[in-house]
Amino acid sequence: MPEFIAKPASLKELWKQLPSLPSSRRYLAGGTDLVTADNAGADHSGCWIDIGDLPELRAVKETASSLFIGSAVKISELERSAPVRKWCPVLSAAIPHFASPSLRNMATLGGNAANASPCADGVCALVAEDASVLLALKDARRRLPLKDLFTGPKRTALKRDELILGFEVPKRPHAGAYFKLGPRARFGISKAAVALAAEISGGRVKRAAVALGSVAPVPLYAARTSAWLAGRELSPETAAEAAELIKSEVSPITDARSEAAYRREMCGVLLSRALESAAA
Numbered sequence: 001m002p003e004f005i006a007k008p009a010s011l012k013e014l015w016k017q018l019p020s021l022p023s024s025r026r027y028l029a030g031g032t033d034l035v036t037a038d039n040a041g042a043d044h045s046g047c048w049i050d051i052g053d054l055p056e057l058r059a060v061k062e063t064a065s066s067l068f069i070g071s072a073v074k075i076s077e078l079e080r081s082a083p084v085r086k087w088c089p090v091l092s093a094a095i096p097h098f099a100s101p102s103l104r105n106m107a108t109l110g111g112n113a114a115n116a117s118p119c120a121d122g123v124c125a126l127v128a129e130d131a132s133v134l135l136a137l138k139d140a141r142r143r144l145p146l147k148d149l150f151t152g153p154k155r156t157a158l159k160r161d162e163l164i165l166g167f168e169v170p171k172r173p174h175a176g177a178y179f180k181l182g183p184r185a186r187f188g189i190s191k192a193a194v195a196l197a198a199e200i201s202g203g204r205v206k207r208a209a210v211a212l213g214s215v216a217p218v219p220l221y222a223a224r225t226s227a228w229l230a231g232r233e234l235s236p237e238t239a240a241e242a243a244e245l246i247k248s249e250v251s252p253i254t255d256a257r258s259e260a261a262y263r264r265e266m267c268g269v270l271l272s273r274a275l276e277s278a279a280a
């Protein structure tokens with residue numbers, strides 16, 4: 001544990017306090033990654049800034065064209081949110097695969113994104129949902145396509161002290177699926193995961209977005225497969241061709257959890273299952 005924990009009551013107070021806080025500081029949201037790292041002796045920061053109750057980060061808000069999900073909303077709150085279920089079917093399908101119910105009561109999407117693990121389930125689902133990430137550093141605000149936030153394993157384009165405010169998902173009716181292959185059906189880090197968002201009309205894919213976890217250095221947006229699927233009839237032949245194509249887009253590694261060749265093969269299997277489920 002660091003010597004100092006700050007807990008600003010608002011964003012305004014955070015920006016005011018920041019210059020006086022110890023320089024080796026990190027944000028603390030649900031703590032499921034940060035406290036785990038600290039317990040393992042891998043966090044050496046002198047100060048944690050608890051942002052978990054900042055009202056500006058705790059809301060889910062609808063506008064006419066988009067859904068804003070605050071970065072500090074708990075995964076279990078998203079699970080119960082009617083607008084999230086309506087507009088984010090991929091994220092909703094991913095949530096039961098996300099850790100355990102007790103972890104979901106603490107973990108947030110902001111922490112999932114800032115931690116930048118290639119196997120982050122929430123991030124992978126949101127990339128398929130075509131989410132943007134909204135960032136703030138004092139008065140400066142910027143927005144990035146979420147897929148562009150990640151620069152490598154555990155590395156992001158976040159500037160020092162830059163805060164993830166939340167995520168914006170366009171309100172577009174679509175089907176969603178999330179298939180995760182792990183050591184068991186629930187509660188485990190994935191060997192491979194596939195997220196699919198698809199707008200389907202008359203048995204044809206109008207628009208598709210495929211994202212993958214654990215098979216590249218970053219949560220991967222599969223641009224070629226997504227573009228290829230647009231306009232195709234949903235059929236076993238389309239699923240088989242898409243499954244071949246996706247295997248050429250991923251770059252898995254062999255590690256303690258799985259082998260590269262198996263992971264690559266499973267990306268095809270999981271994508272055909274996702275297409276089948278989106279069509280049902």
Ligand SMILES: Cc1cc2nc3c(=O)[nH]c(=O)nc-3n(C[C@H](O)[C@H](O)[C@H](O)COP(=O)(O)OP(=O)(O)OC[C@H]3O[C@@H](n4cnc5c(N)ncnc54)[C@H](O)[C@@H]3O)c2cc1C
Nearest residue numbers: 027029030031032033034099108110111112114120121164
């Ligand atoms: C037992 C266990 C099982 C797990 N299973 C899964 C799983 O199945 N799927 C999965 O995806 N993850 C899993 N995780 C990882 C973890 O729960 C998630 O990554 C979670 O979303 C992190 O969110 P948090 O709020 O707890 O982040 P924290 O631990 O509070 O923070 C993580 C990092 O993000 C930074 N940060 C947090 N919020 C912000 C913000 N708003 N702006 C900028 N930086 C920020 C922190 O400074 C820190 O560096 C698991 C973890 C554990 C311990």
